[in-house]
Amino acid sequence: MAASSLPAVIGAALCLRHLPPLARGERGFTRPSCASSIRSRDMIRAGIGQTFEAFGVGLFRLHWLLTVMAFMAFSMNFTVLPIVAFDLGGDNSSVALAMAGNGVAWFFIGPFAGALTDRLSKRRLIVMAQTAIAINYALIGFLILIGRIEVIWLTVSTLFLGACFAFTGPSRRAYVADIVPPRLVGNGVALLQTGLTFPQSVGPVLGSLLLFAPFIGADGAYFIMAAILVITIVSLFLMPPGSPRNVPRGSVVRELILGLRYAWRQPRLRVLLATLLLVSATAGPYQNVLPGLLENVFGIESRNLGLITWPMGVGSFVVGLSVAGVVGTRWSAGVLLVMSCALGLGVALLGVTPNALVMLPVVFLIGSGFSAFQTLNTAEVIRQSEREFHGRVTALTFLPFGVQSFTGLGFGQVADMIGEQDVLIIMGLSAIAISLVLGTIYLRMKTPTIEVHEAVERVVRRTLRPVAAVMRPQK
Template sequence: MSAGPKRAAGTAYGRGRMSPTFHSLAIRNYRIYFFGALVSNIGTWMARVAQDWLVLVDLTRHSASALGIVTGLQFLPFLLLAPWAGAVVDRFPKRALLMVTQTALGLVSLVTGLLVVFGWAQLWQVYVLALLQGIATAFDNPARQAFVSEMVPTARLANAVALNSASFNAGRLIGPAAAGLVIAAWGTGVGLLINSATFGAVLLALTRLDPAALTPAPVTRGKGSIREGLAYVRGRPDLKLVMGLVFVLGTFGMNFQITMALMATKIFGKGPTEFGLLGSIMAIGSLAAALLSARRANPRLRHLVVSMALFTVSAAAASLAPTYAVFALTLIPVGLAALTALTTANAMVQLRTAPEMRGRVMALYMAIFMGGTPFGAPLIGWIGDAFGARWTIGIGPLALAITLFLVAISLWRRENVRVTFTASARPHLQISTRAVTRPVPEPAR
């Protein structure tokens, strides 16, 4: 019965009516979900800018530490709840779980917006609401990641993951700039209220999906599912390597919520409009990366390593930017490299994980990616207060450079990876693996 929609989608793609970049949109369920998520992503990025401005300007005197604490509280549940969140995602229908988590996130944003609009907001309240948001997101994120594989066939999973990133960064392209205009005109509370309304788009999309066209993963029952998920990852060196690289990138490099706010206000002395514009400029690179990744059916480790190296160079340049305009321009390659790395890592983990384990593995992946933020964000905030805003960006390239060097040494020794660069040939850069020749033991005498 389910072959009909898949056959129709495949026929449309095969006749050339849809670019390979967008071919997952030929599937009705995914198309409905994609556009619902796009509306919500615009609101999410508006809320991020509004919350940063609320903490940094309205409630404190440009306290980087306070902003770091808020960011840390938002991501702390990823670290604490990951094993249980993954077990819940694999145990319950993901579509129903998403309706619960999206409703909870909308309510948190609504309460925050009302507190600000009526002038009741205090810093401790923002801390509490950030923690509640983090709890809901700890369950929402792995559910959303794993739900993609239920809407599209495996052959299109990498494309759908990349298009999700494109949706997220299209929201980033529009949301921050819109938030800057809204804050300047009506205040931070209105931006938060707009975000709470956009969650309705996702809920509407979820209700309009055709259940018969979904392919739910096997549901996990019984005890021991958490231990089973941890054991699964522990026995997969390929997944552990990807997660290790993502941990360093997420903890030390992906602190844009803090770094852009500090650079805009403390280094360049700009207002909310210019601050919001930085997020939109960065999204140009991120959106380009997502669309390029959507054309790549088989993401590989070399794509991840090269993109992280590009991030290291471009982020270092951003930390040294002499003017606001130069800083804004450097954010384009930063966004391009960061999103390429994250999309590649996400697709690699999903494609290499068994369907019945995907919820638990993706929960662990998100915990490793975002779980370092509760420690990294306050640390970045303290670095900003103690050594200056530029070092909040500079610490990321330093940590990534050391990590990439250690990974290169490890791969060279364990996998016999060889990297060659030839200026006069194409491709210029080649990364290959060769069989390791082991010494033949001498026969016993």
């Protein structure tokens, strides 16, 4: 019987070789084949390729490199300036006052700068703004060198810098749409935003090292920042000018109103911008409190700030790069909610951190959350907006930095009254609450069922006539 059953067993085995794979939902085990392993590797490679897809465009690589170099100088300034202000004033309010000018200019000039970005050459705007910033850095370095620097001059400097940043920020992001195909705009903006996190890890360390250097100091640091910007300005002429958008050549105020109403009439954009505004206003000013936290709580000189906060930049770069491929996928909203809560959690944990050593992983969490939150939010805002509105919509993403300066003044004064760590707890918990509420609303919103350009045409039809009537000169 055993001999007679042997051919049947062999026949059954041969038949099993030719059976189709088990249908989905059936029980059983399937042995992974070489083909499935190859497909898995191809999927991994495709995912990695999707994350860095915009780097396949040569002009984008150059734009990314020049942007990173320029922001290296900016990151050094954001480390050196609070330290200089704290040394001059000796309290958190002095730091907040010195940093306030930056955001005030962003808030009032940013929207108009976005409207101009849509109608002028992007390269020309960037060159002019960076030239002015380089001159500003050189003047601050000279005032420090001759011993005439004061907190009020730092405030004037940041006010001027904020006005320049109001043009460079929207121009750099909107410039991406001029040098990459339309399908890569979201990926390009995400990679550009992630690239800005790399200077956040290196810039603070360089700034602190320059402050310690015996023959450089704060004045030499500002001269080096100016030199870096000069190099990027010369290199910018290798880039194309950047074509202006096809927008009506009317009043800038009218174009600004059109951009604001366009963003307001799209619910998803409205929630994204509100989240960016409120989370940045509550959690963002933590940077103003860090010099006082080091000196008043940990007993460490404030000029060590960059040497302690370097993990923040590492987390920003690594995590920000990881989420670049999430833009435009179904996971984007969920990751955005998680990372905004991570930012608030990190700020709140600073309020219970016992020493500078424990502070290292906490600032890594802050950098990771802030980078991923800002990268995803900004990329989704631009991806979901029409190309001709990119400059104006991008300018709206910089308004939170202006509001952050106003709230930073308040948080700085409260920190001088109740202590740095208590204020950090309040800031972090507020950011978490805002993230949970607005993030849940965004998760429950449906994806628009109409094309973006159709929505734009409807907005323009409803808006252009009343705005034109208001702007028309009265007889």
